[in-house]
Amino acid sequence: MNSDPENGGCKGGGGDIARQIEVEADIDTAMSFTKTYQTPQREKVYSNWESMVLAYQSLGVVYGDLGTSPVNVFSATSFTNLSEDDLLGTLSLIIWTLTSLVLVKYVFIVLHANDHGEGGTFAIYSYICRHIHFNTKFTIHNTKLQPDSAMAYYTGGGHSPLSTRAKNFLERSSSAQNFLTVIVLLGTCMVIGDGALTPATCVLSALQGIQSRSSKITQDHVVWISVVLLVALFVFQRCGTSKVSFLFSPIMLIWFATNVSIGVYNIFKYDPSILKAVSPHYIVKFFMANGKTAWDLLGAVFLSITGAEAMFTDLGHFNKRAIQLGFSLVVYPSLIVTYAGETAYLVKHPENITDAYYSSLPNPVYWPMFVISTLAAVVASQSMISACFSIVKQSLALGCFPRVNIIHTSSNHQGQVYSPEINTILLILTVALVVGFKGGVELANAYGVVVIWVMMITTFLTSLVMLVIWKTNVVAVLGFLVPYVLMEGAFMTSLLRKIPQGGWVPFAISVLFMTVMMSWTYGRSKKTTYEAENKMSVTELDEALSSIYRTPGVCLFFTDLVHGLPPIIRRYIHHMNSVREIMVVVTIRTLPIKTVSAEERLHVGKLGRNGVYQCLIQFGYKDAEDIDGAKYTDHIAAKLLELTDDNSEKHKIRSSMQKGIEFVTGRTILKANKKSDMLSRFTIDYMYRFLQKNSMPAFSTVRTPSNATLQVGMLYEI
Structure with a gap:
């Protein structure tokens, strides 16, 4: 699955635990996936x-x-x-x-x-972006976190x-x-x-x-x-x-x-x-x-x-x-x-x-x-x-x-x-x-x-x-x-x-692909802006969870918003009126580097006080993002157990893992509002929507059991 590259960071709340997952906070040392991934090395020295x-x-x-x-x-x-x-x-x-x-x-x-060791237009662009912080809304990627600079490939x-x-x-x-x-x-x-x-x-x-x-x-x-x-x-x-x-x-x-x-x-x-x-x-x-x-x-x-x-x-x-x-x-x-x-x-x-x-x-x-x-x-x-x-x-x-x-x-x-x-x-x-x-x-x-x-x-x-x-x-x-x-x-x-x-032919081909890429990038940036402006706060999350029934089991909610909780989670809680005892908001982030080492691939933190956690899975642009949901659930659970020293919380995590796992994905549709100009409406309502309908699903690389997977939809009027 490809994350939305216009986002960066993660947000939380609640004392020391909340600061652990603030946008520019230090994140826990990642667990090792050496059994699942071969740890990539830095550029090899050849004889x-x-x-x-x-x-x-x-x-x-x-x-x-x-x-x-x-x-x-x-x-x-x-x-x-x-x-x-x-x-x-x-x-x-x-x-x-x-x-x-x-x-x-x-x-x-x-x-x-x-x-x-990687070359090409995107590689040299990523090389530049490791040294220059891009903060414009219209950019290829803007997912840089403060701890990124300490990673092996930065x-x-x-x-x-x-x-x-x-x-x-x-x-x-x-x-x-x-x-x-x-x-x-x-x-x-x-x-x-x-x-x-x-x-x-x-x-x-x-x-x-x-x-x-x-x-x-x-x-x-x-x-x-x-x-x-x-x-x-x-x-x-x-x-x-x-x-x-x-x-x-x-x-x-x-x-x-x-x-x-x-x-x-x-x-x-x-x-x-x-x-x-x-x-x-x-x-x-x-x-x-x-x-x-x-x-x-x-x-x-x-x-x-x-x-x-x-x-x-x-x-x-x-x-x-x-x-x-x-x-x-x-x-x-x-x-x-x-x-x-x-x-x-x-x-x-x-x-x-x-x-x-x-x-x-x-x-x-x-x-x-x-x-x-x-x-x-x-x-x-x-x-x-x-x-x-x-x-x-x-x-x-x-x-x-x-x-x-x-x-x-x-x-x-x-x-x-x-x-x-x-x-x-x-x-x-x-x-x-x-x-x-x-x-x-x-x-x-x-x-x-x-x-x-x-x-x-x-x-x-x-x-x-x-x-x-x-x-x-x-x-x-x-x-x-x-x-x-x-x-x-x-x-x-x-x-x-x-x-x-x-000679006009290659320019025509370039314009065709440029139109596709610009429309897609523009739509994704608008989606990111809407989610950032309408994201759900941790305080709001705690209030919402305190008044609903908590079903036994674990829920993995996949989202491409790295900063905070997207509004689609608010929609999910409101309409379902129940949430699993353990809910993990999973974000998969692609970094502007060649690869992410196994030790740096996964991070977790706690959101609020009601059994909700955030998980950040990171890849480089050359990594194969083939994710087995069931196997990753075991890794995430092991990391959550390392996160807490509370025996009752550990017991709750182990017990919920045995009572079933639910995978939830979100699907959003963009619609330009009446204030948008004609070009923006055409790009969002026709170009981006056409590309979205005819492209692979956002979470296509995440393999989950079909009988345990739920998709939640929401219309974004931007």
Whole structure:
């Protein structure tokens, strides 16, 4: 079950016991769940050999998209009458783009801005939120308690005067917090959009090479072969990444090795001097000679680094050192040699630029390379599909995505997940893109347009980390921010011209997902505000319980409000006119950290004087929230017995446990009040309600006996 991430804390009353569960009070030391959970460790320290093995494995998961880029880049250009200087300038652009934006930025800088080994937009956002207290109502999560800073996976530290001023500004400014939230959601939506574009582009590009060998094979044939292959790929997702992952790394290693061999062959056969393009002065000459044409070419050159963002997103599957080794020792030199070989071939055969990669292949190895490139395209597709599943799981854990089914496909790796709903949506979008664009240049225009925005968001968030968390000198921060904003801004302006020619598609997909996520987050924040303003006080609870009949047994009432008692409990007591002798209000909270250790997972406290307790169960956004209600009841009861020294109270708890357990869940429906504006009414009454009706139940991960479960409903007019 996912908690409402806009809440934080818990409330109680009654002397020392009440202070135990006040919003910012100290909470009891958690009981151990070592029999149920394996205690997660902090980021593991790997030996050199282990890092090398992980670097090899990362080839098949992280670098599929980036590694297959040589198939697309030159064919996406619109050059005619190419000269050798034009080709040298293009190759120099590719080399220095790979070097500056991927090797320097991602490998040596961005990978360090991870959340205990986890990467991606949400991970870096959570990393920031551990150091900045977000108090705006519209935010991804606001569940921070004072004791959280002492937890194993929270980190802290001192601040320089500048970082302190920046931190204070962000904590005081709700507009800045809302801006951060929106760009994180936007970056996430764009990555999901890229997850639909990547399979379409990679598979089509790989299969189009067959047309150069047979005039009987039309573009329609290529399109429908691609559709069949893509449908099979998405259907196979339910088997889990682990079932096919053992094939990925060998395929990509063969892909890189053969490309290097062919690249070296082409360099020596066609133009050994092509390597002089490593000098950046050819870029200057190229722009001076071609002007706007060279500027337009930046959009095609950018395709050489699409997939670079997966290095950060997929970090949690491996480790920082493995990603760095894999790219620096294998991927980077392989790509440089492959592009150099293609360029050397084009110097002698510029007329073949529209099919540069396949045309540059020697005849004896054409068909083997066609098979290898098709398999590599499937690997590239798989990496982005898996990344989408992981991103959606993190979004669910932080409460900013409608609840969908998340299935863990591996008992050894928490990050390997599968979502049937997301898989179906990606399949529909991918097939629609393939059939709609039919593999034309419009698809290449669509591909990569949103990636540059994700990179710019990453640049901004990393700069914020450098300033607020790493306490980096402001000159160094500007030395990172300004050059990369200028470089990425140049690519962005070039890619903008592609919007009317197909580039609008990824933005449309992003807007679709952004609308869903914003509507859901807005509705959840409104629900939280209503519950906080209408929550039931402990004094009111004591008065209500003193005049009703107490049925023997235990009641576990699940609620997603962390601060206090939600109004639905008032409704339950009023209409039932009886409550079990022992009532435990259970809140499941997702923290903005990777994982919560077993010792810190569960806390209990007493509410009032009439056998009512509060239980807080905590998870990190990478933890599997699969809760067996019966087993957790035993753990909660054991913790309650530890809480009290009163023998009569202990006897009452034990006796009630033997007389039956009742599980109560709440279901709330939101309705906009008459004072709400038109946009708010539409968002609450239509968008949020539609998403709520078609999403998984709020407590779907809590497994309880159906004959002992009761659902209570309530209408919130907000």
